[in-house]
Amino acid sequence: MVGDPGRELPANRPRVVCVTSRADSFSTGALVLAGTPIGNLGDATDRLREALASADVIAAEDTRRTRKLAAGLDVPLRGRLVSHHEHNEAASAADLLAEVRAGRTVLVVSDAGMPTISDPGYRVAAAAAAEGLTVTALPGPSAVLTALAVSGLPSDRFVFEGFLPRKATQREARLAELADERRTMVFYEAPHRVAAMLQALAGAFGADRPAVVARELTKLHEEVLRGDLGSLHERAEADGVRGEIVVVVQGAPEAEPERPEDLVEEVEALVADGVRLKDASGTVAAARGVSKRELYESVLAARES
Numbered sequence: 001m002v003g004d005p006g007r008e009l010p011a012n013r014p015r016v017v018c019v020t021s022r023a024d025s026f027s028t029g030a031l032v033l034a035g036t037p038i039g040n041l042g043d044a045t046d047r048l049r050e051a052l053a054s055a056d057v058i059a060a061e062d063t064r065r066t067r068k069l070a071a072g073l074d075v076p077l078r079g080r081l082v083s084h085h086e087h088n089e090a091a092s093a094a095d096l097l098a099e100v101r102a103g104r105t106v107l108v109v110s111d112a113g114m115p116t117i118s119d120p121g122y123r124v125a126a127a128a129a130a131e132g133l134t135v136t137a138l139p140g141p142s143a144v145l146t147a148l149a150v151s152g153l154p155s156d157r158f159v160f161e162g163f164l165p166r167k168a169t170q171r172e173a174r175l176a177e178l179a180d181e182r183r184t185m186v187f188y189e190a191p192h193r194v195a196a197m198l199q200a201l202a203g204a205f206g207a208d209r210p211a212v213v214a215r216e217l218t219k220l221h222e223e224v225l226r227g228d229l230g231s232l233h234e235r236a237e238a239d240g241v242r243g244e245i246v247v248v249v250q251g252a253p254e255a256e257p258e259r260p261e262d263l264v265e266e267v268e269a270l271v272a273d274g275v276r277l278k279d280a281s282g283t284v285a286a287a288r289g290v291s292k293r294e295l296y297e298s299v300l301a302a303r304e305s
Contacts, residue, residue: 029100031128032107033121035114035140038244039219041072043141049075051138055107057099059084059092061120065111084108085120093124100133112244113143118162118188143217144186147246150224151184151212154250158184164197171197175204182251191215194241198233201249205229210250216243258288260298267299 034051037043052058052075060066063081070077084092096106108115108124114137115121128135148155161178164187165171178185189197194213201211207230216222221243225232229249263284270280281299285292 028134029103030105030134030136031096031100031125032105032136032138033115033125034107034109034138035142036069036109036112038112038141038143038146038217039222041069043218044069044073045138045140047138048140049073051107052077052109054105055079056104057082057096057106059096059106059108059124061085061110061115066109069109079107084124089120089123093127096124097127097131097133100128101131113141114139117142117144117160141218143188143244143246146217147212147214147248148184148186150214150217151248152226153184153210153212153248155184157182157251158186160186163188163190164200166193168200171200172204175200179204180252182254184251185249187247187249189245189247191240191242191245194245194247195233195236197247198229198236201247202229202233205249205252207233212248213241214246214248215241217246219243258290260285260290260295261302263288263290263295264299264302267295 032051032055034048035045036048052070052073056079058066058077058079058081060081060083062085063083066081067077082092082095084096096108099106108121110119110121113119116125125135144160148158159181161174164174187197198211198213202209208228211227211229211232213225213232213236214223215225225235225241227235266288267277267280267284270283271277275283277299278296281296282292284290285295
């Protein structure tokens with residue numbers, strides 16, 4: 001619904017800030033989040049090349065990796081290259097915002113994949129968006145989506161969990177929260193912790209839960225290991241897993257629906273306490289999500305037999 005442009009919004013009603021722009025041409029400052037190849041330089045887009053060549057400031061997770069990327073793409077870096085990583089992100093974000101306010105284009109890149117997705121960039125993007133500054137993205141490779149696509153597991157609904165906590169107690173608590181998660185789950189993990197992670201997943205979700213360990217995606221030695229959590233853990237324990245790792249786990253199976261015949265004893269227990277049969281059947285049926293009529297008939301059938 002279109003509101004009256006001449007009427008002020010109520011004081012307690014939040015305003016909606018809408019900033020639109022072309023993602024490859026800015027007349028004012030802009031923060032640009034650029035996806036970079038996760039292994040294969042051939043996945044770099046023309047827009048990424050143009051942005052690397054034209055940005056006023058390039059905020060890199062690792063400046064050495066970014067220089068190597070630019071050299072591999074044969075792109076000259078004319079803008080100022082600065083470090084923007086997890087250890088200086090808070091202080092660096094303030095400097096980058098000042099550049100955007102001054103009308104400059106700031107390009108944010110991580111070592112691989114999309115900034116802000118388990119990589120630096122979230123703080124500056126959130127702060128810029130809160131100020132109403134231009135924030136846009138150059139889509140590119142994603143380890144999350146690539147692993148999900150090749151996993152062969154359900155991909156219509158999924159959740160990205162990133163890295164699990166390193167401490168066992170915190171990891172167990174997180175996995176307990178996910179025990180009933182029905183969407184496919186995607187995790188990142190360091191290679192030297194994969195075996196312990198798979199063991200924890202098997203303990204929380206069951207050793208027979210289907211899963212995939214994808215390593216070195218898009219690279220020369222790409223490998224996708226499919227199986228259940230128990231067998232994948234045994235393989236990782238015996239042989240180890242090297243390279244960049246993404247673990248994809250199928251969600252929890254749908255719960256088996258309650259059957260009226262399995263609830264007869266529960267109804268009879270209420271009847272024994274003095275509740276009328278019809279009322280007891282209605283109470284149990286409502287609590288268990290089954291048909292009151294079918295439950296009532298199941299109780300009568302059980303009595304006859």
